[in-house]
Amino acid sequence: MKIHEYQAKEIFRKYNIPTSKEKVAFSLDEVKTIAKELSFPIVVKAQVLVGGRGKAGGVKIAKTPVELESHAKAILGMNIKGLIVKKALLAEGINIEAEYYVGITIDREKQTAVLISSASGGMNIEEVAQKTPEKILSTSISPLLGIKSFQVRNIGYQLFTDTLLVNSFVTITTNLARVFFDLDCSLVEINPLALISVNNEKKLMAVDAKIVFDDNALYQHPNISALRDIESEEPSEVQAKKADLSYVKLDGNVGCVVNGAGLAMATMDLIKRYGGNPANFLDIGGSSSPEKMREAMKIITADKNVKAILVNIFGGITRCDDVAQGLLWAMKEEKIALPIVARLVGTNQDKARSLLENSPIIFAETMSEGVKKVTQALKG
């Protein structure tokens, strides 16, 4: 689960990670009130759960109240990669002398958490890693021991010469690791970690913040679950989650209902191979019920791009007759007129066949046959 920058910064401040003076605004009126509490220049930052907001014009600097109002007007309601901006973070502008990167994530290859740091902050860290891997400093963190100060110091002395800054880096990074482990994160990131001067004293500060939580651990953190911004998620995906279906919306024209994530992906790939375009990923899960199947069909047919549907079931625990029953209910209740191709094999496949006998459903024996038939149906 992703959260907004302003929410991540609130967590940072609780863990004594310094951030700029800032406040979030949900409306233009709030922008005006907050402006009185901050001093200019003020940076207006779109709060949206997708990267690349800077390039999309979602970050602007205002030197005067008039500028602030026009920037806020432009940003609130802005469309960034399909998401509408509903909140803006107002932050006091600071004079940045240098930008660093520090983040902690799970390294799947090393099977542990890793601390990643770089003197090339402010840029896309994946690009830095790809083009100039020598600029990335990384160290594994033992999940049993946690992060050790010396590990951070080793990196700190490669980034800074001033011991005061190294100490500040150690404190910030150690606190960042506490956030990571306390809250079961899959990523915590400060980019940029800015070097600034306050009264001739050099300091480090988190200018941006990113936290991604492990969905599987959210049950342990009700306060974090409460931060979920459902409004900024795809509505059909929210609906699917409620029905305990694993669904990802795509922009194709063939709706797919499959049991199992691997088979669902393979079905999408095969549709593409035969000239169609998958409209979604959908896994109805292991233990099927007619109700779940009905819900799956509702979600898929609500997508107006869908012109044909392929149901691909390899029944083990999933019973084909359950799937057929749900399919019949959905066709009746939703008055589905689209062509449906069903490939139902495995547990209770004969029962499923007889249930669907008098329906307009097109049968297929194999996955490839099902895909061929559904792409033919597209052509009318």
Next chain:
Amino acid sequence: MAILVNQNTKVIIQGITGRDGSFHAQQMLDYGTKVVSGVTPGKGGIDIFGMPVFNTVRQAKEKTHANTSIIFVPAQFAPDAIYEAIDAELDLVICVSEGVPTLEMVKILAYLKDKKTRLVGPNSPGLISPGICKVGILPGIAFKKGKVGVVSRSGTLTYEIASHITKAGYGESTVIGIGGDPIIGTNFIDCLRLFQADKQTEAIVIIGEIGGTDEEKAADFITKNVTKPVFGFIAGQTAPADKRMGHAGAIIAGGKGTAAEKIKAFEKVGIIVIYEPEDITQKLSTVLK
């Protein structure tokens, strides 16, 4: 010969009194697996399907001489169940539970380093040596004893591909689902090493998907260590970036872990890539009788 599970496998079911645990206990018994006891804390002393239920894994192991366990408990109790099975020094532990937090798995793998136990999963459908032993939720009907070793990150896609191998008459030595999570106990390389050494296995099928770099590492291992013919399938060519495709581990993150990269890595080392599950039959016919 098969790998990991055979006629000597004696199984404990952790979570045997739950809905999934009891259903699959019956399925495994029906298949002929030597399921010897169950464990559910607080329910020790009762009998289920004629088998004793114990409060702890240690008791179950001592009284019924089990060497393998399969875990069906809800995700929040799964880490403790895994630790308990490792501590009881079982040879093999299979975790079916889906939804174990990643950081818990990272800790478990660190704990597992100097232990004798092999962990498969979590989020694994288990494994089957057809005709001999099934420890998992795989539908027995899709498999038949034979000469192809199958290792996969998914469940139903594995049944789909294996059923073609079965229909064509080649059959399987062992089919193993290593699990769809990002951090798992047994990986492709562990299984490839075992299949290479197994006399019954004449060809190997590796079924991967988007996310991580396990397929790339497997390809590298194959060039150096595997002499048997290897066939590969990768799911997720049409998956968008940064979206979790059902499995917690199936995500293209930071532009890494795409199907294209994995297919390229396979082809580079001579793995025969199949693009349609049913094509496996024709491809196998080029190397097997």
